[in-house]
Amino acid sequence: MKLAYALEKVKALGVLRSRGVSDPRKPVETLRTLKESRIFGPQATLIRHNARLDPGSPGLADERGELTYGQIDKQSTAVARGLQAAGITEGTVVGVLARDHRGLILAMVAASKLGVRVALMNTGFAKPQFAEVCKREKVKAMLHDSEFLGLLDALPADLPRFLTWVDENTELPEGAKTFDDLIAENTSDELPKPGRPGGFVILTSGTTGLPKGATRDNVSPLGTAQFLDRVPFPYRGAQVIVSPIFHSTGFGSWLVGMAMGNKIVMRRRFDAEATLQMIADHKAELLVAVPTMLHRMTELDPEIRGKYDLSSLKVILLAGSALSPELTIKATQAFGPVLYNLYGSTECSVASVANPEELALAPGTVGRPPITCEVRLYDDNDKQVTATNTTARIFIRSGTPFEGYTDGRHKQIIDGFMSSGDVGHFDEHGLLMVDGRDDDMIVSGGENVFPQEVENLLLERPDIFDAAVVGVNDAEFGKRLRAFVVPEPGHTPDGEEIKAYVKNNLARYKVPREVIFLDDLPRNPTGKLLRRVLVEYEVTP
Template identity: 75%
Template sequence: MNLAHTLETVKAYGLLQSSGFIDLKNPGETLRTLKDSKTYIPQATLIMHSARIAPDAQGLVDERGELSYRELDEQSTKIANGLRKAGLTEGTVIGILARDHRGLILSMAAAGKLGVKIALMNTGFAKPQFAEVCEREKVAAVLHDSEFLGLLDALPADMPRFLTWVDEGTELPEGAKSLDDLIAENGLDELPVPSKPGGFIILTSGTTGLPKGAPREKASPLATAQFLDRMPFRKRATMVIVSPIFHSTGLGTWLVATGLTNKIVMRRRFDAEATLKMVSDHKADMLVAVPTMLHRMVELPEEIRAKYDTSSLKGIVLAGSALSPELSIRAAEVFGPVVHNLYGSTEVAIATVAQPHELAKAPGTVGRPPLTCDVRLYDDNDKRVDAKDVTARIFVRSGAPFEGYTDGRHKQIIDGYMSSGDVGHFTEDGLLMVDGRDDDMIVSGGENVFPQEVENLLLEREDIFDAAVVGVDDVEFGKRLRAFVVPEPGHTPTEDEIKAHVKENLARYKVPREVVFLEDLPRNPTGKLLRRVLVEYEV
């Protein structure tokens, strides 16, 4: 580690102290938590920590009510004892297929206490995907919501399974057991301390095929500093999370908030008005969402938004998909200067964060790297690009390094910097702009087109709610641009109007040859556009 990296690390630990994440006035608790982190995954370590320092503080609120940190700790221990009796021991892999609610949180903490490995499953899986991922990750048991009972038909009938949430009126299989059953049947017997953290697997978004598994054996304290550095986390605050917790952003923000003994409010399914109500009712300090969710909130009629007081918000943290310049501006108009745009991935963790004043200067920017992170650009010949306003491949150095996919593959690394898979450029002010995915580039008639530029232009129109641009096979040009447009309710833009708008603002070769109107665009639960679905769309 060079001197600059050493100084960054010292600053990071200073930030952990000043934010209240570690308390040097309570060295015994700090040392105990550090010791726990060497044998438990953070999902268990941080709940146990907050249960010791603030047992009666509200830790979680969902549709079933509230749980204190003491209750989260005790109930997860009872569940762990029940799972242990069912034969789940250190080294086992369990799949968790659950929406955002107490069942997901308790399952992760219980697994962590046992030293078993967690595979966090995507709630948008189809049955073949689910079965294939379970086989690849060697899943030996499944904890799941009742709505996903049908997916489990693809798994061996004798595989242990437990219900994390049961919808009212659901007919359960004979002998089915829920987490509530495990809590009722088991006590707080002391569990054997794992020899090492069981680890957890976060799946990539799978926008280009079967999601890959990105394992993390443990989480570095430096990863926490990356969240604290450029985002307004506070101790004993209130956070509303509507971003899926099975994915990196939701999980990362929940972990940091748990370590700060926040009250964390969540809901199983996103609803724009219900989210505003949660913020208002709980006077939330922070909201964690994906851009498509924020889009639906700002598009609510003004009279509906006016019913809810969101002035308590000090930060809206967005990640998971691109924040368009138009949405960046609109969100600031509706909520004030509180939007923070987080850029990263399952593999590189956090790369950069844009703060409100940076988004005001360069709408849509992803900002600058936080402590312990750095970003470089490299060209197609792996040569570093230092020039401003030159698009090149984005590479990230992070304090939370990726350990390689579970199938043995890895991301390209140059000089210790890992590929994010995106391309972008730096502005004259040093702000990073992401221009699109490296593999999204469309070569049409010999010209390179990144669809995000065309999409952002279309989204500026008042009559367009959502838009996507893909390349489809063309005999003459190799690829031709096809735009998919979701009109704003009550508006009927025409194909000719849309083409003319692009022609007036961008180069001729960036004008879509076709425009297809849809009621909605295909997106995964983290808001990422499923471009392959649109490429295969039959017109």
């Protein structure tokens, strides 16, 4: 077994060479980059690497314009010097509360150059969550956008803070320092190297409670190989990221994009039509999004989509929440066979990826594991399940092992495979299908129901834009199913007819007892459904 794992790692290095990440014609640069990765971690290492290779190549584009890799390198050093002067030094933890723009990138790279740990904050936080997470992660400074000034009232008044982005007409507190100030006031002369990487903390989605912190001291090059083994990232091209970079998919695709020397195109807030314009303007070959974003792009009038030249687009990489079979089919009709569905987690990074051919064969599948990864199913007695079309708990072996949560907890591990918290099955083609979260299962009248199956059925209807199913307390059945439905614009579906539709297609115990119509469903910035909000939703009699 150990020999097989070693051979996998050798093959993974071959993937990196074949995709241009590691250039055998430049052994000195390759060795230098590997050495620096053990000092800085990936953020600063990849910026420095690209700045040495081609400082004039575009590294990012946002609403303020473009920055080259050379400019990012110099500006991040100036920011780092300003932070250092304020007492933010090696081993410190800084929180970063920022949307997708240059300030977020400069913050992460500057911290990496100082050996400072970055805790990436969720932009959807409420004050109590925000304060509790900052306390748990021992945050000693906050780098943030001006729109979150009110949220920072939850932190100690003497906590150092710096503005990563300032909205127009914003009145700043007296003495406030912006990243622009730090860049103007400090030299970009190279800093002394830290003793070790500061690392970073990515928060879990927090759909069932306070988000946990998943820590990484460094990122193995094997993580890049896992993406590249199954997803054709461009090389020295352009990629658009509209998935939040503070979360694992956006963060991981940003790192892979830098490893490929790409221009990373981003904007602070998602807009369906603006995303199409970004793809067209930058001739982007790859888009990173969550399914809810793709849904809104697919729902655009075909005439609006027709205004933009999307001929450069070769990949739409999706992750963060479930891709329904219906959306798979509609999006493929709208954009062509370019969908890649990534399944993973904050803890294990990539677990499996479905390519367009696999999605055509089994819409909604998450495909097969990439190199250095393996997926197994285990039953409730921790015995491996190998039968096809048999739902069981999903466990993952990854070449980039999880280092544990910042609160000391860990995931269950069996035979070296870590629990994903999901349940699923392998179909007759050997493709992995995710049936839902283990803790989403509803026991109604003694029968087990995974809501995703009912939701996927509802989403097939032309009069339903979005749907969710939860279990609520019931005196007779223990739990009963309640469906929340967002109607398609211009349609007024009938609740009783919807129940009859489910009854005609699924088992009796999977029929919702109630159908509630909403204007929108509660989702976090990565598109994950906040089921607890719906479970607690008060229905007016």
